[in-house]
Amino acid sequence: MPKTASFPHDIGENLKTVKSAIATAAEQADRASAEIRLVAVSKTHPADAIRPALLAGHRLFGENRVQEADEKWPALREEFPDIQLHLIGPLQTNKVKRAVQLFDVIETVDRPKLARALAREMDATGRRLGCFIQVNTGAEPQKAGVAPEAAEEFVTLCRDELNLSVVGLMCIPPLDEEPGLHFALLSEMAQRFGLKNLSMGMSSDFETAVRFGATHVRVGTAIFGARAPVTPAGE
Numbered sequence: 001m002p003k004t005a006s007f008p009h010d011i012g013e014n015l016k017t018v019k020s021a022i023a024t025a026a027e028q029a030d031r032a033s034a035e036i037r038l039v040a041v042s043k044t045h046p047a048d049a050i051r052p053a054l055l056a057g058h059r060l061f062g063e064n065r066v067q068e069a070d071e072k073w074p075a076l077r078e079e080f081p082d083i084q085l086h087l088i089g090p091l092q093t094n095k096v097k098r099a100v101q102l103f104d105v106i107e108t109v110d111r112p113k114l115a116r117a118l119a120r121e122m123d124a125t126g127r128r129l130g131c132f133i134q135v136n137t138g139a140e141p142q143k144a145g146v147a148p149e150a151a152e153e154f155v156t157l158c159r160d161e162l163n164l165s166v167v168g169l170m171c172i173p174p175l176d177e178e179p180g181l182h183f184a185l186l187s188e189m190a191q192r193f194g195l196k197n198l199s200m201g202m203s204s205d206f207e208t209a210v211r212f213g214a215t216h217v218r219v220g221t222a223i224f225g226a227r228a229p230v231t232p233a234g235e
């Protein structure tokens with residue numbers, strides 16, 4: 001596959017390449033590749049770039065901003081009703097109402113105020129979204145996520161007190177560290193808390209994440225191309 005022709009016409013090809021890399025990594029780790037879901041991260045890419053992925057049969061997507069999702073996905077859902085949309089970016093409490101309408105899964109539950117707002121909204125609407133608890137495995141001050149040492153108490157709050165449907169843990173490792181260490185930590189925590197799903201791994205490290213037990217990998221660039229502010233028409 002020529003590296004120069006990655007946007008947007010061979011998105012279907014890119015999807016195949018990523019899926020087969022997931023399958024190979026799964027096989028090497030003695031895992032069934034069906035256990036691993038590919039969340040195609042379409043943030044910043046327009047509906048015209050997303051449609052080829054939908055036409056190729058892909059249905060699971062991730063967006064990091066509520067407003068951007070609101071602009072793109074309601075129309076796409078009318079064409080493809082079985083879309084599953086994950087929120088993978090930080091969520092402000094004033095956007096909870098819209099997020100619960102737009103998304104199927106929230107991967108970034110990371111603080112009591114947000115968890116309570118989500119629980120209230122889900123109780124009020126009867127829409128029960130799956131929730132991942134985001135863990136700041138690198139304890140980076142500027143990064144979202146609950147601190148590793150506070151994670152157990154937070155999971156208990158979300159699951160047992162607020163009755164959120166907590167399905168797993170999510171992390172974004174520090175850029176300059178070996179991601180495997182963070183994936184291993186997240187995996188160990190999920191086991192300890194009795195949670196089945198692990199959302200970890202991006203374009204640069206999803207194969208490593210699969211080896212460490214990822215059930216959801218979030219891949220953007222390797223499918224849709226770079227997010228640099230270039231004009232797609234000029235390619």
Ligand SMILES: *Cc1c(COP(=O)(O)O)cnc(C)c1O
Binds near residue numbers: 041064219222
């Ligand atoms: C953008 C983003 C991704 C995808 O990153 P790529 O390197 O483009 O694959 C994954 N997870 C989160 C939380 C993101 O914001």
